[in-house]
Amino acid sequence: DKHPLYITITNDEFPRVVTTRRDGSYGPFPSSNNVRQVLKSLRRIFPYSDHKVGKRACLYSQIGLCNPCPNEIKDEGSKMKYLKNIKNIKAILGGKIGKVKNSLEKEMKKLAEEQKFEEASAIRNQITRLAYITQSRIPSERFLENPNLVEDIRVEELKSLKKILNLKRLRRIECYDVSHLAGVKAAASMVVFTNGEADKNEYRHFRVRQKNSQSDLDSLREISKRRAKNTWPKPDLIIVDGGVEQVKAFASKVPVVGIALVQKLRDEAHRFARRYHHKLLSIYENN
The missing domain is CATH 3.30.420.340 (UvrC, RNAse H endonuclease domain)
Known part of the structure; x- marks a missing residue:
């Protein structure tokens, strides 16, 4: 099919994230492979459903890519968690990546202050994965200009960690x-x-x-x-x-x-x- 691909988020009670060749919410994208790679990466950070609500949990729910699965949602808390994932996906596809990162960091800090470390750890993982897929790639020219670039980056990582933890030494x-x-x-x-x-x-x-x-x-x-x-x-x-x-x-x-x-x-x-x-x-x- 030579028609460009779009990403659509449905208006269902539990919105689905799907691709379509017709007009969609986001696009058009000339490369269908790129679209699927983007959605694959996003799904690992913010699990979502791409199927209609049925009677049993889907296969993706068993590997954490549809979590919570709409087929299993029984309480308001799970529903809000799912809708929050959809909201974050919409924001990222709309170019508001910084807004999502700031929101996640505030939530992580709040959970940590409440000593809910397991939940804070889950949010931390989302932030780390989001930072990875949205980071700027370093051009090879920069390594030619600075052979010690990797070392410089590592030093900066340590400086950041020392600053966050308020440590004088971190050997x-x-x-x-x-x-x-x-x-x-x-x-x-x-x-x-x-x-x-x-x-x-x-x-x-x-x-x-x-x-x-x-x-x-x-x-x-x-x-x-x-x-x-x-x-x-x-x-x-x-x-x-x-x-x-x-x-x-x-x-x-x-x-x-x-x-x-x-x-x-x-x-x-x-x-x-x-x-x-x-x-x-x-x-x-x-x-």
Whole structure:
């Protein structure tokens, strides 16, 4: 079909985001592939439905791309959450990206102040993903002009993090995560960034010694005590993936901030902890 593609947001009770070859709300777009890539990226940040309301949850709801799914919405809170996603999509397609970012940052800050860290973390992830898909790409000419461009960017990231957290020094950052299956063979990881770079020589695994540890809190308290007794270099910042109770386990107030560096630390800790946990579980099953 040689007709250009449009994006349309329907006027249903639960608006759908669809593409059409007829006049739509946004467009026309000469490349159908570009349109689908844009919608694919947006859907990962602000899940939406592209199907009519039915009796059962759709396949996309099972992978988080239609969340909440209109087929499952029963309460006003879920309805408002869905409509908010649609509102943000409309704003972004209308070119109001800055407005959406500001709104999300205010919401994240409010949730963090209310100690709703799980919800604040979800908003932080939206901000990070939105920043990624809307960031300006760096032309190759800039790297030719400045061979140290990557280093300069990393330094600026650290400066931003220091400013946000009001820290004078930020050389060593440690990020902790616990991996366990109903308390069986719990393990923890310590991921270290030195001057903003992953320092894999400093990574450590901890096999939790408490028997039948039933929560991350128990494991983190143990790891905190063991870390304090160690002679490794003192960290300037400790990041714990979790809420206020997990933070208290290390007696360190960790702010929830929309910084790509913090997101990278948390993801690396998750990956490192899961890999070690699977290794321990394999050893346990073979004995």
